[in-house]
Amino acid sequence: MDNKKHVLIIGGGLSGLLNACILLKNGFKVSLLEKHFQIGGCLQTFTRKGKRFDTGMHYFGSINKGEVLYKIFKYVDIIDEINLFKIDYDIINYKNRSYKLMCDRDAFINKLAKDFPNDIDSINKYVDKIYEVSSSSSMFNLTIPKEDSYLKEEFIETSVYNYLSTFVKNNDLKNVLCGLLPLYAGEKEITPFYLNAYLHRSYLDGSYRIIGGSATLANALVNEIKSMGGQVILNANVNHIHIKDKFAIGVDYNSNQYLSADYIISTIHPKRLFEITDSSAFRKIYKTRLKNIPDTISSFTIYLSFKSNRVDYMPYNYYHYYGDEIWGGENYTKENWPRNFLYMHMSDYKEQRYANSGVVICYMNFEDVKEWSGTSIGRRGKSYEEYKKEKAEKVINLIDKEFAGFKDSIEDYYTSSPLTYRDYTGSENGSLYGMHRDCRRNLETTITPQTKIKNLYLSGQNISMHGMLGVSIGALITCSNLVEIDDVLDQINKE
Ligand SMILES: Cc1cc2nc3c(=O)[nH]c(=O)nc-3n(C[C@H](O)[C@H](O)[C@H](O)COP(=O)(O)OP(=O)(O)OC[C@H]3O[C@@H](n4cnc5c(N)ncnc54)[C@H](O)[C@@H]3O)c2cc1C
Known part of the structure; x- marks a missing residue:
């Protein structure tokens, strides 16, 4: 008889998929419920006329042999399933000058030292910190x-x-040192130093795109889950969590189906969790505190198919x-939008002469599209399509001046x-990275995986940190409760 404990995971983004793999490897029975027909959350890609587009995962670091993500992905047996394209640098164009931020510690210092020869001590100190x-x-x-x-308060507060x-x-x-701030939707007086430090360090150790797109990572994780006997249920919108005597006993999905559980892990936005x-x-x-944490800004994204x-x-x-100033991109007017943009190519092959897509x-506040908030994907009407066209043409004309x-x-x-992200991932107001970390209110904006319901845990970008690195580590932290x-960790660190 199967006496394994059954864990239900709500949400099939990176967090849900990794939590599932870790638990299956450690003797649990796992069912993962994802509301969409496509797995992956922000790892989803889509294809139009043969061209592929990544929607919410474009590049990441800490994946060189021996580094954090390498070890975790090796532990869950997917390291050989993803092919990577190495990026040597990012370009920060600020005040009409381009600066290369190298993705390597020494190269980063040496290159910036040439651009700022009188500030070598500051550059070294930044990297040391x-x-x-x-x-x-x-x-x-x-x-x-x-x-x-052990993290000193000065780095958090x-x-x-x-x-x-x-x-x-x-x-x-x-300004140039903080040029990667869209990677964490940094705000001038708000974003704690540690967040920039974790992320920039991760990219300084080597940056990579996934050849073939982020969905290959999601698919590799799904294959792994299935090979260990786990269940991935798509089109499964969890609409109610049953609680009895302060324990979560199961969930309803699609209104008429029920699954029982010994444990539940929710990887969705806490505000959505409260609703169900x-x-x-x-x-x-607790609810008031979490509901009052603002979310990071959303975005307007243009997917380009090239001739x-x-x-x-x-x-x-x-x-x-x-x-x-590179800061303040979230504060714009209709006239001066966008205050910044991030332009990237998709990686299709190891050796690539031309870009296909x-x-x-660009940052965009949810308020800008609020008038269509009652609509759903593909049914937002002509005025919405015209609005998006106007925005896209504006951005394309701006980029044409640079390239x-x-x-x-x-x-x-x-x-x-922002409506697209809201409706495809359940992210509050289409927020890029979920809840905002605020150095002025560190405790109030920190959420732990444990909840008052003893067998209901939280995971995902809102809980620990967003992004490939933050969410992967967050999955481990959540699983540490089970x-x-x-x-x-011994096994992971052996990798
Ligand atoms: C535009 C954009 C670009 C980004 N670029 C990068 C990058 O280059 N590098 C990087 O490291 N990070 C990047 N990120 C961040 C990164 O993608 C995310 O932090 C991470 O993937 C979030 O994973 P998650 O599992 O926590 O959440 P999600 O990916 O949002 O997954 C949550 C899942 O839960 C499902 N769900 C919601 N409600 C329910 C329900 N009731 N029932 C069942 N399922 C439900 C959703 O459909 C979704 O699939 C980017 C994000 C965005 C938006």
């Missing part, structure tokens, strides 16, 4: 998070901007800023708005 902070973190040591208490201001006197350098759980399940004060053999493949990502991401011939090289383009985590 990034390594100091990340090295004292459980993320980079793959230990259980209590180690995070000071914003990236304010922290850098203490030792970087050259304003241009200060009895109002008495959580303390009012054949017209656009040289860009083996780098291009961050463009308007104005004298690309993507441009000669850009406009003429486009065969087709497709667009998505498995012998020391043994798991």
Whole structure:
């Protein structure tokens, strides 16, 4: 008789998939419920006329042999299933000048030292601090998070901007050093230094795109889950969690189906979780605190299909800023939107001469598309399509000024708005990375995996940290409540 404990996982994004793999490897029975017909959440890709587009995962770091993600992906047996394209640098275009941010510690310092020869000490200190902070973190040591208490308060309670201001006197350098801020939707007085440190360190150790797109990662995880006897149920919209005597006993999905569980892991946005759980399940004060955490901004995205053999493949990502400050892109007017954009190409082959497709991401607040918020995918009407067209043409014309011939090289383009992200991932208001970390209110914006319901745990980008690195580590942290985590970490660290 099968006496394995049954874990139900709500949400089939990176978090749900990784939680499932870790638990299956450790003797649990797992069923994962995903509301969409496609698995992956932000790892989803789509194809139009033979061209493939990544929607929410474009590049990541910490995947060189021996690094955190390499070890985790090896542990869940998918490391050989994904092929990577190495990116040597990002370009930050600021005040009409392009700076290369190399994705390697020494190269990063050497290159910036040439651009800012009078600020070499500041550059070195910045990099040292990034390594100091990340090295004292459980993320980079793959230990259980209590180690995070070693993180000094100054790194948690000071914003990236304010922290850098203490030792970087050259304003241009200060801006360039934070040029990757769209990767964490950084806000000037809000985003804690540690967040920038973790992320930048991760990319400084080597950056990669996934050849063939982020869905290959999701598919590899699904195959692994199935090979270990796990169940992945698509088109399964969880609409109610049953709680009895302070225990979660099962869920309803698609209104008329029920699955029982010994444990439940929710990887969806906490605000969505509250909607599908009895109002008495959580303390009012807890719900109020979480509901009051603002979400990171959303985006307007243009997916570009290029004419054949017209656009040289860009083996780098291009961050463009308007104005004298890279900060504040979320505060724009109709006239001066967008204040920044991120332009990237999709990786199709190991050796690539020309780009087939690309993507441009611009910040956009949900309020801009609020008038269509009552509509659903594919049924938003003519005015919405016209609105998106106007925005897309504006951005394309801007990029054409930076990349000669850009406009003429486009065969087709497709667009998505905050509504698209909201409806495809359940992310609150289409937020890019979920809840905002706020250095001024660190405790209030920190959410742990444990809940008042003893067998209901949380995971995913809203809980630990967003992105490939944050969500992967977060899955381990959540699973540490159910498995012998020391043994798991021993095995992972052997990889
Ligand atoms: C535009 C964009 C670009 C990004 N680029 C990068 C990048 O280059 N590098 C990087 O590291 N990170 C990037 N990120 C962040 C990264 O993709 C996410 O942080 C991460 O993938 C989130 O994983 P998750 O599993 O927590 O959430 P999600 O991927 O949002 O998954 C949640 C899943 O839950 C499902 N769900 C919701 N409600 C229910 C329900 N009631 N029942 C069943 N299922 C439900 C959703 O359909 C979804 O599949 C990007 C994000 C965006 C939006």
